[in-house]
Amino acid sequence: MTERRITCILCPNGCVLDVTYSGEPTEETISVVGNLCPRGISYALEELIRPKRTLTTSVLVIGGEEPLVSAKTASPIPRSKIDEARRELLRVVVEAPVAIGDLIAKDIAGTGVDVIATRGVGRV
Numbered sequence: 001m002t003e004r005r006i007t008c009i010l011c012p013n014g015c016v017l018d019v020t021y022s023g024e025p026t027e028e029t030i031s032v033v034g035n036l037c038p039r040g041i042s043y044a045l046e047e048l049i050r051p052k053r054t055l056t057t058s059v060l061v062i063g064g065e066e067p068l069v070s071a072k073t074a075s076p077i078p079r080s081k082i083d084e085a086r087r088e089l090l091r092v093v094v095e096a097p098v099a100i101g102d103l104i105a106k107d108i109a110g111t112g113v114d115v116i117a118t119r120g121v122g123r124v
Contacts, residue, residue: 001020001021001022002020002021002022002025003018003019003020004018004019004020004048005017005018005019006019006043006044006047006048008035008039008040008043008044009043010039010040010043011037011039013036013037015034015035015036015037015040016034017032017033017034017035017040017043017044018032018033018034019031019032019044019048021048025045025048025049026045027045030044030045030048032044050078051078051079052076052077052078052079053076053077053079053082054072054073054075054076054077055072055073055077055082055085055086055108055115056070056071056072056118057070057071057072057086057089057115058070058071059071059089059092059093059094059104059105059115059117060092060093060094061093061094061095061096061098061121062093062094062095062096063095063096063123063124064095064096064097064098064121064122064123064124065096065121065122065123065124066121068121069094069098069104069117069119069120069121070117070118070119071089071104071105071115071116071117071118072115072116072118073085073108073111073113073114073115073116074113074114074115074116075113076113077108077109077111077113078111081108081109081110081111084109085108085109085111085115088105088108088109089104089105089108089115092104092105092115094117096121096122096123096124097120097121097122097123098117098119098120098121099117099120100117100118100119100120101116101117102116102117103115103116104116104117
C-alpha cells in the first residue's frame with residue numbers, strides 16, 4: 001500500500017489529502033481522505049498520474065519601457081514539459097508594446113498550450 005499526502009490547489013480551501021493506493025493509482029485503487037469537495041478526488045488522481053503546473057516566467061522585450069514582460073501558460077502543462085518550455089522561452093523575444101493577454105508563444109513545448117503576457121509593457 002502506497003501513501004501520499006497532497007495539498008489540493010483547485011480552490012481556496014487547500015485541502016490536505018491523504019491518498020492511499022495499491023499498485024498503479026486508478027479510480028478503482030485510490031482512496032482519498034480529507035477532501036471537502038468531490039474535486040479533491042479527481043485532483044489527487046490527476047496529480048499521481050499526470051501532474052500539471054502553470055509555468056510563470058519573464059520574456060525579453062525589445063523597445064519597451066521595461067526589459068522584460070511577465071508571462072504564464074494559458075493553462076497548466078505536464079510537469080515533465082516545464083524544463084523544455086523554459087528553454088524554449090529563453091529564445092523568445094517580443095516587441096513592445098505588449099498588453100495583458102497578448103500571445104507570447106504558441107504551443108509551448110508541443111503541449112498545445114500558449115504562453116500569454118500577464119502584464120503590459122509600453123513602447124519607448
